[in-house]
Amino acid sequence: MTRGGLIAVAVVVGCVSVTSADFTNGGFESGDFTSWSTAGLASVETAAFGTGTTQGTHQALLDTFDNTASRSSLESFLGLGSGDLNTIASSLNAGDTVVEGSATKQTITVNAGDVLSFDWNMLTDEFMAQSMMNDFSFVSIVNAMTDVSVLSDIMTGSFVASSTSFGHETGFNSFSHTFTTGGTFTIGFGVVDVGGADYASGLIIDNVQIVPAPSAVALAFLGMPLAISFIRRRRPS
Ligand SMILES: [Ca+2]
Ligand SMILES: [Ca+2]
Secondary structure (H helix, E strand, O other): OOHHHHHHHHHHHHHHHHHOOOOOOOOOOOOOOOOOEEEOEEEEEOHHHOOOOOOOOOEEEEEOOOOOEEHHHHHHHHOOOOOHHHHHHHHHOOOOOEEEEEEEEEEEEEOOOOEEEEEEEEEEOHHHOOOOOOOEEEEEEEOOOEEEEEEEEOOOOOOEEOOOOOOEEOOOEEEEEEOOOOEEEEEEEEEEEEOOOOOOEEEEEEEEEEEOOHHHHHHHHHHHHHHHHHHHHHOOO
16 A cells, blocks of 8 residues: 555545444443433343343333322423423423423434434333323434434323333334434433323333444545555655
């Protein structure tokens, strides 16, 4: 390889390493919330919890059973606007309000085109209630703009009997979100009690990761030979 070629490789590899951004402990394989912050009731569980696992041997559980955070403190923790969670509750079922909940978050830096992906499973005891409340689970993606996606709620979700301490669960689902702009984002996951605190709900999260934009990957393979050939053409014969 020519000297110019070596320089080109170094430049290309350097660019790719800068664009790599990912969660730390995104699969909770440390067995705890290392690199994450939590609010309310949160624990790391193994397959012994009863859901199985989707990645490795550990996963995060958020739970509204007790020791929860208030709606306002959850909104503050996640960087949401005051009342945002009530706006979502009411959009799902008019007049509903959020009582309390639990959440976890991590702040990451991404490039446009990067993809956030993770696996989730919502759990609930609401089907045991005589009058069900519409608890819901969500992911929040916050920087200058706030983007909250509901993962599932009681009324529209598809729940089956659960082998966990909860009566029902949705089973595992995958979520993905493509960032249209780069920057620093706080990614939050939460589950809330709506209307009252009598029957708990939970949310399992695992395999939280950032898949780099395809362009960054393409650069590593396509950019290198192009850069080398460009430099070679410019060398005196
Ligand atoms: Ca895991
Ligand atoms: Ca509830």
